[in-house]
Amino acid sequence: MIKPALPKGTRDFAPDAVRKRQYLFQTIRTCFELFGFEPIETPAMENLSTLLGKYGEEGDKLIFRILNNGNILPLAQQAKDNRELANLLCEKALRYDLTIPFARYVVMNQHQVVFPFRRYQIQPVWRADRPQKGRYREFFQCDADIVGSHSLLNEVELIRLYQLVFSRLSLRVSIRINHRKFLQALAECCGNPSWMPVITTALDKLDKTSMQQVEAELQEKGLPEHALHLIREYMDLSTQPADNRLQSVLELLKHHPAAAEAVKDVSFVIEQLKNTPSAWASVDVDFTLARGLDYYTGLILEVKSLEAEMGSLGGGGRYDNLTGLFGLPGVPGVGISFGVERIYDVMESLQRFPASTGMATQVLWLRMDDALLTQVLQYAMELRQEGIATEVYPDAVKMDKQLKYADKKGIPLVLMLGSREYARQMVAMKDLRSGVQTEVPLDRLKETIQLQLAVR
Amino acid sequence: MIKPALPKGTRDFAPDAVRKRQYLFQTIRTCFELFGFEPIETPAMENLSTLLGKYGEEGDKLIFRILNNGNILPLAQQAKDNRELANLLCEKALRYDLTIPFARYVVMNQHQVVFPFRRYQIQPVWRADRPQKGRYREFFQCDADIVGSHSLLNEVELIRLYQLVFSRLSLRVSIRINHRKFLQALAECCGNPSWMPVITTALDKLDKTSMQQVEAELQEKGLPEHALHLIREYMDLSTQPADNRLQSVLELLKHHPAAAEAVKDVSFVIEQLKNTPSAWASVDVDFTLARGLDYYTGLILEVKSLEAEMGSLGGGGRYDNLTGLFGLPGVPGVGISFGVERIYDVMESLQRFPASTGMATQVLWLRMDDALLTQVLQYAMELRQEGIATEVYPDAVKMDKQLKYADKKGIPLVLMLGSREYARQMVAMKDLRSGVQTEVPLDRLKETIQLQLAVR
Incomplete structure (x- = not known):
């Protein structure tokens, strides 16, 4: 006999967790669809x-x-x-992310897809990472992308999408934005365009380390003192008042054409957003945001919780040529993703999930008088037809045991049909939350239950 | 450059297919929850x-x-x-079905689970079968089981669950039921209990072959003439009028105790169901139903479409000792599954999916006068807040191209905000289904759109 176990880095989800995850996915899915994104799914393999x-x-x-x-x-x-x-x-x-399968999908379906193609995808991915707290080998990704459009309106709308989702989840976040062309201009002003990846990689660690360590890393990589000096000043910009930052970065980077382009893009986005500020998700320009060594080429963005210590809850940006990998060059795109596993953890720790997610059993008929079993089964079916989640306790065991079942499962209402009640066309109803027991006319059962369930 | 392709036996799902699949899964999920089943999920690996x-x-x-x-x-x-x-x-x-992972889950969580445990699970499984029409290497399974209860009420309720689901899907089906103990009694009456698997396997092919071929197979396996004769009579029973069948099978099987038990179980189930016949799903006793060589020990059942040529759309039955495999003996169970991939195919071929599944884009704002872009983006956001799926065409391209986009994506309503309309606080709205264009006051926009969308 094997003692059953799970592969390391994987998880079972119990009913309560599945319901909360469905609530989270459904909230995001609804917002995606409100913005006109369409779902696709690709195979696990x-x-x-x-x-x-x-x-x-x-x-x-x-x-x-x-x-x-x-x-x-x-x-x-x-x-x-x-x-x-x-x-x-x-x-x-096994699928490692949703982006490469999406690129493959677009190339394989390029003649059916309507461009600009707004797609979303919520599916698991698998990575043989060393498992640790909060990092799993199977986890969900949740992406929305628009491909086939150069317009900055997409960036504006994706930020608004973030704002809508986080307000519906009641999570306060900050959305930091930056532009890859600032980093390009910075590398060129340092004297060598090929330093851009080195600088990007170093800046990307700023979240976890200090400015001093970032500088030490850059020094080690062979950047000269004048470059380090410029990078230090660049990093300091994000501590300046927001109003001056764009002007200051332009001056620091000597009006480099790439920096000028970046300022134009970022200004447009900020301008469009400032008329409808969100109480849940502020937008801040942060020149040190780097987003790792991704394929991004334009505006980049990242979301962080303002209430919980946690890595980023989402991120994204503009890329130029994702489908080029599979032979379809020249298709620009921009996308964001939601770190749903981390969002789940934050919502759980801050207790932001609604009291009732999904539909757990609302009513349990006890198994009492078997002469009335047929009637009980039929009443149960009628309640279900009305949308009331209903069980009939299956086994003829003691009342105590049946009530314990209801209690453990958190079922609020219990119904008992005995022959004396039935003779008067009544049924006994007990609210397990208050302990109060009443008699209800059978022909008013549905309305009474609905009223009783509305009471908290 | 690699020409991108899919592994054989796997599929991408385009937006329309994902929406229909979600509609199907959601319908089943809702019915599961109305019956008090709780969701669990287990890892792919x-x-x-x-x-x-x-x-x-x-x-x-x-x-x-x-x-x-x-x-x-x-x-x-x-x-x-x-x-x-x-x-x-x-x-x-990779997970091969949902039943073994469920058994593992119950054993690993036996101290947290509330018994009788009513669980459902809707997840993909993977099999290295040779791919053919309608058979894939990745496909969804959809199971509901109750473990920890011997009661026949569970069988009755699972049949009612089938009836509820298929009526909500508007599919006419027949639910055939049988009992493994009839097959056990038959083997014993044939003279050898160890013939039961042989007989079960042969009967299981009756759907695809003839009675003659079933007999030939049994003869080949060494069953003597008197046994073949009995089996022939047994197979003929299901052509008799329904009312006499249970009496006839009892006589044919010489009141064998196992047969008597089976009659008792089947009678109870039929009796409970006859008061609420379903217009969508009839229930018929069929002694030739075998359900392969599964772990079933009691009542078994199978669902077939009455409208389309297709294998079974679902099936299930009672089993005794599933969790015994992992060291927890003595836990009885009963379950059913929905063949969701086949149900999808039947619904597609009979065109039973509702005209609108899921929420595709309802309104497209054209990109017209960039002086009003900020306003357009804000109006779009307000419509979304009201639950109207709204897009803004991102690129400043010709109207023709934008309208073509709306048309290809099936977006019913298009909005155009020009400076002249805006001066009068109006917006032009075109219904692409009728071609009719009207002007709408901006402060009545939401209500007008909702009315217009309600028109078919």
Whole structure:
């Protein structure tokens, strides 16, 4: 007998957690649809060739590969090293994110898709990361992208989408925005455009480390003192009053054309948003925002909780050429994602989930007088037809045990039909929250239950 | 450049298909919850040891295994055969069904779970079957089970659950029921209890073959003439009038105790159901129903479309000892599943999906006068707050192109805000279904749109 266990880094979800997750996904889904985004779904498995080389060397190692079925022994014996072996034995792998499958989808369906294509996707992904608190090997991603449009209106609308979602979830957040072209201009002003990835990578760590450590890293990478000085001043800009920042960055970066473009974009977005400020999600320009070494080329953004210590709850930005990877160049795009696993954790720790998510059982008929079983089953069915979640206790056991079941499951109302009540066309109803028991006419049962359920 | 492709047997789902699938899943989910079933979710990956040996030798071969990360080369070189190699290289695999993960869940959570435990689960599973029309390597299963109760009320309620779901989906079906104990009694009356699996397997093919072929198979397996004769009579019973069938089977099986028990169970279920016949789902006793070589021990059932040629749309039954596999014996259970992929196909072919499933974009603001862009974005946001799915066309392109977009996406209403209209606090609205264009006061916009959308 094997003692059953879960693979490390994976989780079961009990009913309460599933209901809360569904509430979270449904809230986001509704907002996506209010903005005209359409759902697509892609398979869990992709061809290995679709995924390899898209996530960097480290990413490739974290892809879960699926063993080919059939005779693999001869292949295994001819492999010379680990990587060759893995590639010989596997031609499929589990989805690592939703972005690459989306790019593949757009290319494969380019003649059916209506551009600009607004798509959303909420599905699990799998990564062979070392599991730790809050990091799992199976987790959901939740993305909305618009491809086929250069317009900055998309950026404005995606920020408004963030604002709508977080207000509906009652979470206070800050949305930081920046532009990749500031970083490009910064690298060029430092004297070498090829320093941009080095600077981006270093800045990206600012959340977790200090400015001093960022500088030390850049020094180590061989950046000269005058460059470090400029970068220090650049980092300091975000502490200035918001009104002056765009002017200051332009001066610091000597009116570099890329910086001027970035200022124009960011100004437009800020201008459009300032007329409808959100009480839940403020928007701030932060020149140190870097968003890792992604494929972003324009405006970038990131969301953080203002109430809980937690990594980013979402992020995104503009990219130029995602579908180029699969042979369809020149399709611009912009997208955001929601870190649903982290949002779940924040909502749980701040107790922001509504008291009732989803529909748990509202009414339990006890099993009492078996002469009336047929009637009980029929009344139960009528309540369900009216949208009232109803159970009939199946086994003929003691009342105590049946009531304990209702209590443990959190069922608020219990109904008992005995022959004496039935003779008078009544049924006994007990509210387990208050302990109060009453008699209800059978022909007023539905209305009485609905009223009673509305009482808190 | 790789030409992108999908692994065979897998599918992308376009927006229209995702919306229809969500409608289907949501309908079933709502019915589950009306009956007090609670959702659980389990990970896509299970330990290989959890799955192996549970689905027969053929099943084991169809499990997708996940390659271990890390150094696999030395292991590969020491394997002597294919199976040993696969077991050395993989310790995880993809879920093959929802039943075994559910059994594992119950055993691992036996102290938290409230029994009788009513759970439902709607998740994908993966099988390395040869792909063919209607058979995929990734597909959804959709199960509801009650474990920890012996009561036949559960069977009655599960049949009513089927009736509720299929009536809400507007699909006419027949629910055939039978009892495993009839098959047990039949084997014993044939002279050998160990013939039960042989007889079950043969009867299970009756859907696809003829009675003659079933007999030929049984003859080949070595059953003597008197047994074949009895089985022929047994098969003929289901053509008799429904009223006499239970009496006839009891006589044919010589009042065998197992047959008597089965008659008692089936009579109870039929009796409870006859008071509330369903216009959508009839219930018929069919002694030839076998449900493959599953773990069932009591009442079994299967659903078929009365309108489309298609395999079963669902099935289930009572089992005795599912969790015994993982060390928790003595937990009885009964469950049903919905063949959601087939139900989807039937609904699609009979055009039973409602005209509007999910929320596609209802209103598109054209991009016209950029002096009014800020206003347009704000009006769009106000409509969304009212639950109207709204887009703003992002790019400043010709009206024709924008209208074509609306048309291709099936957006019914288009709004155009020009400076002349705006001066009078009006906006032009065109209904693309009728082609009619009107002017609407901006302060009556929401109500006008809601009215217009209600028109078909």
